[in-house]
Amino acid sequence: MFTSPLLPASARPLPALAVLAACAMLAACSNDKPASWQGYVEGEFVAVASPFAGRLEKLAVDRGQQVANGAPLFILESDDERAARQQAAEQVRVAEAQLADIQTGKRPVEVAVNQAQLAQAQAQAVRSAAQRKRDEAQFEIGGISKAQLDESRATADADAARVRELQRDIDVARLPGRKDQLAAQAAQVESARAALAQAEWKLSRKFVNATAAGLVYDVPFRPGEWVPAGSAVVRMLPPGNVKVRFYVPEAVVGSLKNGQAVRIHCDGCAAPVPAKITYVSNEAEFTPPVIYSNETRRKLVFLIEARPATDDAPKLRPGQPVEVTQS
Structure with missing residues (x-):
């Protein structure tokens, strides 16, 4: 290779090996950031209902309230059931x-x-x-x-x-x-x-209590309304029913397994929320519309589910977009 003697040493072309080394260093720097995957929070709601119809006599909770296991939720009128018991x-x-x-x-x-x-x-x-x-x-x-x-x-x-x-x-x-x-x-x-x-037993079904601690997510009925048999009067979200669904490309799915720790990042979270993978899909699917990622768009991905600890679950909200990284 020809080198002009008039050029300073700093301006002379680098040897080929030096160029390759520099590229490798740059590539290594670019890989320092851990891979992340887009997802969202999902809640498995518990619909609390009575197997018998009746007028809603009392509603003991409000939407957004945290209730303990066994706490009273609602009472339906029970005149007929009381007479039958007598x-x-x-x-x-x-x-x-x-x-x-x-x-x-x-x-x-x-x-x-x-x-x-x-x-x-x-x-x-x-x-x-x-x-x-x-x-x-x-x-x-x-x-x-x-x-x-x-x-x-x-x-x-x-x-x-x-x-x-x-x-x-x-x-x-x-x-x-x-x-x-x-x-x-x-x-x-x-x-x-x-x-x-x-x-x-029939009389007791008119006095409904919470079967698990959790958040009162919705109350579709109000006192005085007629509640059909089996209709949910209270929809609850126990902490253990909060999970994160995210999607990973085919090249990554093989390295993930149940029980593996991940971190969940979300807007407004003071710190990443730790979670553990509970489900790895065996079937590929197209990137769902809710996942807005230029890198994975129009590519086949695999569904992964992870659940945070019970104490960390209240930090997440159903429908909230999140980013997941490996711990």
Whole structure:
């Protein structure tokens, strides 16, 4: 290569190796900034509803309010459910009383009546037996006929049988109900209790509490309005339901995996929000319209989902555009 001796050393062309080294250094400097990917925040909302229809009697929360797990959210009118529970409770008491009555047998007063009848029958049996002996003696000496003796014997036998009958009645009165009868009535008691439990459950569905702590995102109904069965009265966003969806090119997706740490950058965030990847798509797709990136436009990308820690989730808002980098 020709070099003019009149040019200063600083102005002379660099050797080829020096040029390549300088380019490599510049390339290295340009790669110091970590790769970033565009995405947005998404919330998996929890629609809190009652399985039964009713007028909204009380709304205990407002939109934008943070509530704790188990906090009251709303109450629907419950007159019909209260009446049904009262009816079921009375049916339980009736069935239990009938079972107790069968288990104890007859009442003491009823047993006392049977005992009085037995005493009367025993006295009659004693008289009949005595008359029989007299008639037998008279028949031996020819004082009475054979027919009269037979009648006396029959009367004595009948009175003795009556005594045995009343004795058995008293024994039966003191026994509980039969096994099959007891089992049938016990089943009636269990059926009544199940109906009561169902009535109480239906009543409890009119008093709805939060099943998890979180943000009250929306309240579509107001007190006094009719709420159809299954309609969401409160839409909540628990911290664990906040995630970030972002897209990476094919050359990068192979280096990302579940559990890997990333950083989420957003406008207004004082510092990057740490998160962990929870989902890596196996299928490529075109860059969605919501992602405005000149570098990835009209290219195939892969969906990645990451979730921040529960304490960091409130820093992000659904629909908020973010930028994601590797930690």
